[in-house]
Amino acid sequence: MTAIAFFGIGNMGAGMARNLIKAGHSVKVFDLDTAKAEAIEGATVAVDGEAAVSGVDVVITMLPGGKAVLGLYRDIIFELSEKDALFIDCSTIDVETARTLAAEAKSRGFAMLDAPVSGGVTGADAGTLAFMVGGTEEAFARAQPLFDIMGAKAVLAGAAGAGQGIKICNNMMLAIQMISVAEGFVLAENLGLEPEKLFEVSSAASGQCWSLTTYCPVAGVGPKTSADNDFKPGFATALMRKDLGLAMEAAEAAGAVVPFGRAARDVYEKMMIDGQGDLDFSSVIKRVRAAVPEKA
Numbered sequence: 001m002t003a004i005a006f007f008g009i010g011n012m013g014a015g016m017a018r019n020l021i022k023a024g025h026s027v028k029v030f031d032l033d034t035a036k037a038e039a040i041e042g043a044t045v046a047v048d049g050e051a052a053v054s055g056v057d058v059v060i061t062m063l064p065g066g067k068a069v070l071g072l073y074r075d076i077i078f079e080l081s082e083k084d085a086l087f088i089d090c091s092t093i094d095v096e097t098a099r100t101l102a103a104e105a106k107s108r109g110f111a112m113l114d115a116p117v118s119g120g121v122t123g124a125d126a127g128t129l130a131f132m133v134g135g136t137e138e139a140f141a142r143a144q145p146l147f148d149i150m151g152a153k154a155v156l157a158g159a160a161g162a163g164q165g166i167k168i169c170n171n172m173m174l175a176i177q178m179i180s181v182a183e184g185f186v187l188a189e190n191l192g193l194e195p196e197k198l199f200e201v202s203s204a205a206s207g208q209c210w211s212l213t214t215y216c217p218v219a220g221v222g223p224k225t226s227a228d229n230d231f232k233p234g235f236a237t238a239l240m241r242k243d244l245g246l247a248m249e250a251a252e253a254a255g256a257v258v259p260f261g262r263a264a265r266d267v268y269e270k271m272m273i274d275g276q277g278d279l280d281f282s283s284v285i286k287r288v289r290a291a292v293p294e295k296a
């Protein structure tokens with residue numbers, strides 16, 4: 001049994017913490033919103049950050065963004081954790097902050113991993129997340145039994161920051177692919193073609209991708225998706241927009257040219273301005289359908 005502190009009991013953190021408890025670990029939970037922490041049966045609710053990290057071997061964080069993560073580690077976790085504690089940040093944040101935090105942890109004698117996830121709230125609840133991890137092999141080996149409980153796959157992607165790097169590359173590809181699938185279906189609609197036929201052919205042809213076969217943005221086509229549920233997230237447009245912002249920052253810092261990623265960022269940004277931020281990102285098809293025709 002491992003003694004774990006879990007910070008951030010939101011949409012994702014709640015399921016992850018529950019799965020750790022179910023597997024027999026001792027979990028202390030802390031969230032700025034106490035009601036969220038209290039809703040986790042079998043957990044000890046910590047009154048503050050200090051109480052959460054006291055006496056634990058592993059600290060896991062699942063917070064909204066880089067600012068919150070930086071503040072929590074610098075103010076509480078680095079200062080008050082037990083000697084030899086392992087830190088695992090599962091939030092999606094920028095590569096630079098992840099590297100800075102790992103270096104600060106190391107200088108204080110702690111091991112730290114960046115371990116963002118893919119798989120959404122369903123994956124968090126079911127314990128089938130995919131973890132993309134940055135850090136040392138030794139720290140990864142210590143964390144592996146916990147990844148195995150919360151997820152179906154964990155890949156050590158490289159040194160500190162590599163997990164965040166892979167996460168934003170993946171999500172930039174996803175963002176572009178969802179727009180491509182939406183445009184394919186809207187063109188088919190305008191040509192008077194059956195969407196089911198496009199799905200049947202492309203899901204076994206060269207247009208195949210996850211946005212088509214697993215997450216088709218057309219209601220009634222393929223497996224049940226957010227499109228069948230009025231685009232309730234799922235993965236909200238606002239979170240996709242956040243990840244594309246991180247991808248653009250990383251591209252600029254690394255000197256990579258990503259024009260389609262940038263164009264996708266602009267599309268999701270406009271969706272937010274038009275009030276689609278809380279809808280699933282696959283609702284981009286509404287925007288494609290509503291676009292005014294241009295000359296080829």
Ligand code: NAD
Nearest residue numbers: 008009010011012013031032033063064068091092120121
């Ligand atoms: P959320 O907003 O539901 O949960 C975040 C929680 O952190 C909130 O309950 C908030 O009160 C708490 N919090 C903020 N600062 C805190 C602090 N200093 N101490 C303790 N608690 C604090 O967000 P979420 O959907 O659970 O996402 C969490 C992270 O996972 C984000 O970085 C997101 O990008 C990433 N992610 C989300 C999904 C998804 O589908 N929701 C998928 C993959 C990755």
